Amino acid sequence: MPHDTPRATSRTASPAAAGEPIALPVTAVTCLEDRAHVERTAVLDLEAGVQRLRLGPVSALAVDRTLHAELDAGLPAAVLDVRIVRTWTPRGPLPSADDSALRQHLHALEAEQVSVQHRRDRLDVRLGLLGRLADRLLREIRESAGAGESDPDRWARELDRLDAERDTYGEQLRTAQARLAALDAELADVRRGLAAAEGQPADLVAHVEVTVRASAAGPARLRLGHLTACALWRPVYRAVLDGGSLTLESDAMVWQRTGEDWSGVRLTLSTARSALATEPPRLGEDRLALTERTAAERRTVDVELREEEVAELGPAPVSGLPGVDDGGETRVFAAPGPVSVPSDGRAHRVPLSSFTADAAAEYAATPELSPLVAQVVRVPNRSGHALLAGPVDLVRGSGFSGRGTLEFTAPGATAELAFGSCDDLRVVRQADESRETGGIMQRTVVTRTVRLHLSRFSAPGEEGERTVAVRERIPVSEISAVEVRLRKEACSPAPDAVDADGIARWDIALPPGGRRSITLAYEVSAGAKVAGL
Template sequence: MSTAPEPIPLPVTAVTCLEDRAHVERTTVVDLTAGVQRLRLGPVGALAVDRTLHAELTAGPPATVLDARIVRAWTPRARRPAADDSALRHRVDALEQEQVTLEQRRDRLHARLDALGRLAADLLRDIGEGTGHGETEVPRWRGELDRVDAERDAHAEELRTVQARLTVLATELGTAGDALELAEQRPAELVGHIELTVEATAAGPAELRVSHLVPCALWRPAYRAVLDGDSLTLETDAMVWQRTGEDWSGVRLTLSTARSALAGEPPRLSEDRLTLQDRSPAERRTVDVEIREEETADLGPAAVLGLPGVDDGGEVRVLHSPAPVTVPSDGRGHRVPVSSFTTAARGEYACTPELSPLVTQVVRFDNRSGHALLAGPVDLVRGSGFSGRGTLDFTAPGAPVELAYGSRDDHRVVRETEETRDTTTLTQRTVITRTVRLHLSRFSAPHERAQSEAAAQAEGTGERTVVLRERIPVSEVSAVEVRLRKESCSPAPDAVDADGIVRWDLDLPPGGRRTVTLVYELSANSKVTGV
């Protein structure tokens, strides 16, 4: 077998990002020789899952992959920064080199001062001995002592300068080191390579494709809705995070909601015994009812609270990025465009006083993206700019979408309720009459009223329509009846649906006020308890 001295580059060309991991595909062209040979490719991320490694030759001379494995090795980190490293890393390296040079200079100065100190001691001893023997070489002694003292003063001053610079340098190096730790991460020292054993019948170039799974990668949907008059543009993006140890540069990105780690075992069936029991005489004489809250919704997938994963409606969804993308391995979120469409939007100002006293601008449109809209956050943009962030529920292709663009500060609703209870003598029926009064106000500045009156004269209208919704109970048993007293409602409701939602379409001029009265009766016979 022959082993290539240098590893063959194996770049990432396609990535399928799953809910909590990624499927990476690599392609390259290798030169094969006739016979059995071992190829070393890479480097690849050390987090690659070994058991998912798959290699095949897609084009070229007839050849077979006999073995494929990932080999990992620890490589020492380079002491000096490379040419393509950041300026901050080069700055830290320059400070470290200057610190080493100054420390060496400081040690030499200490050694020099020690030598000069010993020389001065020897010179003084020589002067003492010469004086004892009657020698009087005063000019020579004075010259030697002056030269030693001058050198000691010069080296001491240089030592103080070096120590001061080392103190400043230590502060700068600490600050630069902290900034480097925050801005950049130390490169992984564990590096992996792929070793392939290939048997080829003839020599020639061949196209190699290698794929495997890798953790530390995920994606979530994100949207941006731009409202411009009667049209709305919805941009679908994908927020991609990855910390796999290698960058994805110019790759074909596919986004999938498949959960490869989810077990496919059916649930265990447990025994459930049903028993019949005769009702007691007291239970036969009474009908026990209770008032409960029910959330009305259309048919569709169950809601996901907090969006812990990707809500795909129970079916695997696959999205594709229209252009190659680059996602660095920094652990940060990167926004990748997926699709965009513009469609007509139908807006209304809606209010549900029982839930909130605010009037909200609601926009409805159809999903024209060509794919399902997964549940996720949506940035809301209109004429005044960014207006907030909402949530988009799972929406099938072509299905209606509803977005709330925030409340109106110039509207206010006050809700008042009254309840009376009466029992008829003949039928012994309990009748509960409830009256709900809704006071809707629109506040406008004087100049806005003048502009609105001018616009009304020019266009024939200056009013704003507010859709007001209130609910009444819906009975599920014949012993309890609910009746809407339309003759007592003021004004009469515009619509009442099967879920008990009563709707009014109210026109409010600038500075206008409207009062809505809703009256309904809830009657139950004498056998009913709990009302």
């Protein structure tokens, strides 16, 4: 049976493995949330007996403990040992003959920069000495003039000579500073071009040493796999709204900086978290105790008005680059064809799937949150797989309209996308509140009236109505001591529906240039025992 014993060393290959290594290209990659599993394949020309082979080079970021190698089943051969051997080759500061013309130019500019800096420093020192010499000469002139000694011709010659030298060296210093500024700008351009055109040559190179035992000579196919860091992926989407249909393209954004390019590989994308601990959490005791209420607690009921978001499934949003939301189940996606991803650390878009379906669009308004009216599109998920949470590029008739967010959507479920606000629809909100206390039971009644004014600004010649779904919330009581009642007689018009979360909805049809007003009234009443309302 084939087996492997992965080990890791950092030394030069043994004489038995000397010579040109056997190529070990990447043939398949499974990209995880924060790393990748790389599979490699090579055809070996084996000899009878035990032999050690050197393959590679491979990424120096390969995880040694995940290294696994095996030969094709049915062949009279087995893997006795497999290990990663890393060699370090320090590079000197001087350019080599193998460097590119751009890198040679960079070294020349850096050498010239050092030379000009030295010349600038020497000119600074010389100008400082000339300045001190001028001070000494002026002091000598003052002292000689005070003592009655005068030699104006010599003083004039010395001052003229000092001024001429200071002007000459000052001009050379300005020329050197200007050249340094130009070199800094040119070096920045060359470094940007070098970073875009080629990477820094690696000092750490890794190879794989495989010890194989074969009963007979002949070719054999070796498969090797390992984990590697510096690779990840995230789902992205592109939604194109064309009339009553929507085309949703599912893509994967892949980054990798493993040190080797992935050229024409079979790419698989997985939401598995290999680094996540599998140990279940420990259970602790949670003791519950019953206590008698005090007389003050029996007389009063403390309440408070709080705001809560409607509960939904899925993880809480986080800032920055979020993790992959897979709905709690590992999802696997395969690229439809060979994929090439260079090791440059940049984002590369890989198409996964695409579907077109009839879309239901509505104009939604939530005046309490925003005076804008947004276009919301709902479409069934017909991609055949789950749509993971991720950013969406929104495109409609006028072109790119912005970027939104798609929540996790199971196969067959309805996906909801917001295509931005509509400039010709606006809503204004006004709220009034009154409080009354009286009656035999001393009940407190809080009456709240909300008035909404919708307007549509239409271009000349525009026809057709637009239906706007307006939503306004009503408080929901959790205790029987507080009652919430919708005053339908004071509403104009009455809400078309009110759900269990207290969200009232109206479907308002607006003609071109039309205006509508909505009035919502409700009251919150509580007895004398209720405090905090």
